[in-house]
Amino acid sequence: MEKLMMKGSEAIAEAAVRAGCRLFFGYPITPQNEIPEYMSRRLFEVGGQFVQAESEVAASNMIYGAAAVGARVMTSSSSPGISLKQEGLSYCAGSELPVVVVNIMRGGPGLGGIQPSQSDYWQSTKPGHGDWHPLVLAPSTIQEAADLVMDAFDLADEYRNPVMILGYGLIGQMMEPVAFREYQPREFDKSWTTCGCKGRPPNIVNSLYLDPNILEEHNHAIFQKYERMKREEVRFETFRMDDARFCLAAYGTVARICKTAIAQLRDEGIKVGLIRPITLFPFPEAVFREARVRWILDIEMSMGQMIEDVRLAVRGRTPVHFYGRVGGVVPTPDEIVRKVREMYKEGVK
Amino acid sequence: MQYEVVFAGFGGQGVMLIGQLLANAAMMQGKEACWMPSYGPEMRGGTANCTVVVSDEPIGSPVVPAPGAAVVMNRPSMDKFEPMLKPGGLLVVNSSLIDRKASRTDIDVIYVDANHLAEHTIKSPRSANMVALGAYIGRTNAATPEIVKEAMAKKMTNKARFLPANKAALDLGISVSREQE
The missing domain is CATH 3.40.50.920 (Rossmann fold)
Structure with a gap:
């Protein structure tokens, strides 16, 4: 495998494209701007779409829409931007949508700084409103970041749940050798997506459950997925x-x-x-x-x-x-x- | 064996580029390599630096508080990085823009008139960074000159017409550092 000397942000973006990601919605923030920058160029080459959204909230709802029609989609941001995306991500979890989110953390609280920090462990593993968790992957090298991004898309589809890649400037800004493995596409059930219902009853992608008994059942179903993650996906x-x-x-x-x-x-x-x-x-x-x-x-x-x-x-x-x-x-x-x-x-x- | 080197100067001198060339060359030689830039809000003419680690083993910390070498292209960079060098370390000083001598006596120092040599000998004023990289390469075995030139050719595909001057600048830097051995 050919080794390339790549910046972490660019390796993350390239790995996503190689894993079949064709849609990216984001909003700029240091120290991860190289991810949207790379995607804006690269997705154009492979027939995908890149949108610089009007805000982080908008971007997190755009990935909801893309995932709901069965597309592989990613967004990225840094700590305060992830706070803004939490609402949309909770909706993704509630609607059981496979999305990949990259968080290149910075120091906080508030606007904080832009240098490396791990200040978002809590808001990553124990996120915004509602009972839910993303599956969170934390790479320590650029090679591992590229590998984990490819896995992240499969894990998101496997569990129909948000998956987060958690890094910081030392991952996003650093350059190290990377060899991209040949990505082997897997088949996932997409019969639940809302991509045209001719000849079948319509599918509904929604996180609103006004009947407490049904919502309770839904919460239990989501947490059964987390129990399976605990059995099958733990890595160290x-x-x-x-x-x-x-x-x-x-x-x-x-x-x-x-x-x-x-x-x-x-x-x-x-x-x-x-x-x-x-x-x-x-x-x-x-x-x-x-x-x-x-x-x-x-x-x-x-x-x-x-x-x-x-x-x-x-x-x-x-x-x-x-x-x-x-x-x-x-x-x-x-x-x-x-x-x-x-x-x-x-x-x- | 592990090499750690900081390349520092003001924005526009090409210190990030020579760091990337060394990291690429080391990788092409089959070594582990890591390039970490300073990042953040900077003004034009402000300071810039990057740290490169080259090793035969997987690299642990990419953060190096006491590097084995520093290539300093301007005075503020020398003031900042000379005190941080590990004892016995190597300091490459761009004497075209730095008007003082090293104050430490426990380090190796190479003075290279990088801007002057680039402008008058190579006739390529912007190749001063390559002269400085050559001075570093000439004294250490972090990467061979041939591989650095290969990395140059790969990295600068859209600037191929500057390649001969940059290669000559690298060679000139190497000979300057060997003269001072």
Whole structure:
């Protein structure tokens, strides 16, 4: 496979096109503008359509419409823009529509900044209004971002549910070698779509259920899909966990920074490993619960969001500590080394 | 072996491009490579930089607080990155635009009159970035000159007429750095 040196945003966009995405609706926001920019050019070449919507809210309703007629569709934004898209995404979840959303996070709250941050773990895994979750995938390299985007379209169709790719400037702006795998199209049932009802009763795509009993049933049906995701779709990576006495928990590029720190700590004789969730929802609970370690140090570019899921996973059996940088500050391997060394020397339990 | 290098200058000097050329060349040589730009609101003539990591192994942290090398094309970049270099690191200084010497004594320094050489020897004033890249390549083994030239040809397909001048600028930079060894 030929390797190309590509920016993360462009690799994400190209992977989407190769997975059959022909429609993109979005609204510009740094640091992900290269995604709509690439799509505006590339979709034209493959006979697709690109619309720069009048707002994020409009874009999230345009993807609703496209998915309702059975098209592969994507939108992308960054933290405050994702807040605006939450309404439309909840409608997509309620109407069981397969859509792919890319969130290249930035620091918050409010308008915040544009440098790398993981401040949207909560609004990604536990999103806007209504009982629902997107399936959330968090790549740590540009190669993995491209691979996960291709998977995202299949997962969206498989579960008829929004799938989110969660990155930040380190994924969106960085360049690394990428080899696109040959995408193998799969058949999905599209008999529910609203694409002309000649000779059959009309289909209705809707999230409005005024009868509480029917809406309750609908909620249960949606959560049955999430139970299946928890059984079949959990993904994670472990690194040097075989003989680890201490465990770092980190997702995305932060996990790579941890790996560099772990190499140094291992040289000092501190047996530390790493668990990197790749699916943030469904969360890889079992691997954390089964890790026989003295403590877990959760490291995030946030004030501590994923740590709640790590704590729920270990059910109080393993102490979970926290180290975070925020506002767009990226932790260095050295400061992670210092933190772990300090905890090791102080005999933290 | 891992190489980390920051390319820094003001907007328009082509520091992002030479970083991408090195990353591409490293990839073409079968190595792992990663290019990370500074991004954000900048004004024309403002500062720009990118970090390139080249390694035989999968790259851990793409963030490098103490890089092994820096190629600085203007004075603000030198002031910013000289103190950050790791001890024993390499500093390539564009002496055409930087009027001071390095203040650290625990690093290797190459002074290259990049703008002057590009303008008067190569007759291509905008190739100063290639002279500086050559000076870096000439001292390290991050990528071979031949592969960097291949990467140049691939990357600059729509600017093919500038290719001979850029290749000559790279060679000139390499010879300058070897003279100072």
